[in-house]
Amino acid sequence: MKPRIPPSERGAALLAVLAMVMLLAGFASLGLSRLRAATDRITDSEARSEAQILANSGTAAALGMIHLLKAQSHRNPKLMQAPIRIPLGEGQVELRFSDAGNCFNLNSLARQQQLSAGTGTQAQSRAADFARLLAATGIPQLEASTIAQATASRLSQTGMLWADASEWVTVPGVTAQHWQMAGALLCALPNREVSAMNVNSLRPEQAPLLASMGLGADEARRALANRPEEGWTSANQFWDQASSSGTPDTAGAEMVGTSSRWIELKLLARTPRAAAGRELLLDTMRQPARVATSRWLAVEESVQEERP
Structure with a gap:
């Protein structure tokens, strides 16, 4: 004969069973949520x-087309600035090229090692060139000279290349205001050479770069304002028009040209499920071009859709 269970105990047992069922249901729900999250992460990663x-x-x-694009835009840099969209499978890649050599390469201020006996060193900017640039942006001359010397000293002491121009603000005496005035004209290319600037793609606001080569500030602005519609055919033609005394005796002036070695590429790839952005510095000295530096971007940082 089965033992008789009092009604009160039967009620308590039922509550215990219900509590256990609810607890198990909670564990199951939590497990499903974690499984779903893990699956979503795998899907997002893929x-x-x-x-x-x-x-x-x-x-x-892009590496395959850049030399042809440079040739076509030799005297019309706007051709290079137009976005290029390439369908690839179910996705699309958008390429945007821009001149990355129209800047003052801070790494060129570093002291360079002797290349070999009797060959001297590669052309490098002098602190005086940098001081002229800073002065052309509105920084007082004495202050510009002090900062230029301090920058050259810092780079020579460390012997290391800077990875980004923003490292300039770590130099004693350089302030946020100095960066605001001159930062857009500076770069840190992956070598110690003077940047070979393309006078056909220089923008009016980049006139201080010409001042760093020995032109007066007014001469620099006037030269860019009077640029031929199809650009200059050669550096000699540019200097004949820009300077009454001929090519200035500076390292930068000797490197002026009508083509660009360093090209920046901003790339946006879109698939039906995701997007990826990438920013690259291309060295086009040789063919095919090579990637000098590269970094992945968050989609919001990357190339924007062409505006209508």
Whole structure:
């Protein structure tokens, strides 16, 4: 004969069973949520990988076309600035090129090692050139000279290349205001050479770069304002028009040209599931061009869709 269970105990047992069921249901729900989150993470990771693979394909296409694009835009730099969209499979890659050599390469201020006996060193900017640039941006002459000397000393002491122009603000005496005035004209290219500037793609606000080569500030602005519609055919033609005394005796003036070695590429790859952005510095000295530096971008940082 089964033992008789009092009604009160039967009620308590039922509540215990219900509590256990609710607890198990909670564990199951939590487990499903974690499984779903893990699955979503895997899906998102796969989608990002697809977009990055597409971006790599777009990079290869860009390296293959950059020399032809440079030749076509030799006297019309605007051709290079137009976005290029390439359909690849179910996705699309957008390429945007720009001149990355129209800047003062801070790394050129570093003391260079002797290349070999009797050959001297590669051309390098002098602190005086940098001081002229800073003065042309509105920084007082004495202050500009002090900052230029301090910058050259810092780079020579460390012997290391800067990776980004923003490292300039770590030099004693350089302030946020100095960066605001001159920062847009500076770069840190991956060598110690004077940047070979393309006078056909210089913008009016970049006139201080010409001042660093020995032109007066007014001469620099006037030269860019009077640039021929199709650009200068050679550096000699530019200097004949820009300077009454001929080519200035500066390292930068000797490197002026009508083509660009360093090209910046901003790339945006889109697939049906994701997008990936990439920013690259291309060295076009040799053919095919090579990637000098590269970094992945958050989509919001990367190339924007062309405005209508």
